[in-house]
Amino acid sequence: MPVKMEQGAYEAAQTVRRAVFMEEQGYRNEFDDIDVDDRCVHLAAFDGDVPIGCARIFPSELEPDCETAPGRWIFGRLAVMPASRKGGLGSQLLAECERIVKDRGGRELHLHAQCQAQGFYDKNGYELYGEIGYDEGEPHQWMMKRL
Numbered sequence: 341m342p343v344k345m346e347q348g349a350y351e352a353a354q355t356v357r358r359a360v361f362m363e364e365q366g367y368r369n370e371f372d373d374i375d376v377d378d379r380c381v382h383l384a385a386f387d388g389d390v391p392i393g394c395a396r397i398f399p400s401e402l403e404p405d406c407e408t409a410p411g412r413w414i415f416g417r418l419a420v421m422p423a424s425r426k427g428g429l430g431s432q433l434l435a436e437c438e439r440i441v442k443d444r445g446g447r448e449l450h451l452h453a454q455c456q457a458q459g460f461y462d463k464n465g466y467e468l469y470g471e472i473g474y475d476e477g478e479p480h481q482w483m484m485k486r487l
Contacts, residue, residue, distance in 0.1 A: 343385050343386065343387060343392070343393075343429065343432065344385070344386050345383055345384065345385050345386075345432075345433070345436055346383070346384055346386065347381055347382070347383055347440065348381070348382060349382055349383065349384035349391070349394070350375065350382040352384035352386065352391035352394065353382045353383070353384045353391070353394035353395075353396065353417070354371070355391050356384065356391050356392070356393060356394040356419045356420075356421060357370050357371070357394060357417055357419050358370065359419075359421060360419035360420070360421065360422075361417075361419060364422070365478075366476075367475075367476050367478075368476065369476065374396075374398055374402050374403070375396070377398065377402055379398055379399050379402060380396055380397070380398040380402065381396060381397050381398065381437075381440060382394065382395075382396050383395050383396065383397070383433060383436060383437060383440070385420075385424075385429055385432070385433055387424065391421075392420065392421045392423075392424040392429065393418075393419065393420040393421065393424060393429045393430070393433050394417065394418070394419050394433070395415065395416070395417055395418040395419075395433045395434065395436075395437050396415075396416055396417045397413050397414065397415050397416075397437045397440060397441055397449070398413065398414055399412070399413055399414075399446075400412040400413060400414055400450065402414070403450075405452070405473075406450055406452075406482070409448075411445060411446050411447035411448060412446070412447070412448050412450060413441045413444075413446040413448070413449050413450070414449075414450050414451065414452075415434070415437055415441075415449050415450070415451040416451055416452060418430055418433060418434065420433075430460060431460075431463075431464055434461075434464055435464075437449070438485075438487055441487060442487050446487060447486065447487055448484055448485065448486050448487060449484065449485050449487060450482060450483070450484045451466065451482070451483050451484070452473075452475070452480045452481070452482055452483075453466075453480060453481060453482075453483050454478055454479070454480055455472065455478075455479040455480065455481055458481065458483065461483050462483075464485070465485045466483040466484060466485045467483060467484060467485070468481055468482070468483050469481075469482050469483070469484060470482040
């Protein structure tokens, strides 16, 4: 399936995030002030005109739970619709976000991964650090990769 990716596709990302995080996983507080900050980049993947995946990246100074440093960016809200999983789309979205961060002078990418998803990020070159924390009762842990 040919997939196109678009930066700045917040409305499409909202559709995917609502379906995956809220309807499927039961999260309530899916959207925050970071989403509407001009420094936040929303990336969405489409099959034709249908949004099937998304992610967001932003400079570390927007994340209250991560130490800020020059060249440090935060990745998150990676979501892929159920029918589009297991085909590598998550890794494609992650790689495209890494490319965007590098193009903007970023040197490292951090993320707060659901513990059940750590294997995915490990395969993509991310390393664990810090202690496990909880987001809406779900265990998460910080991971990072130098770009």
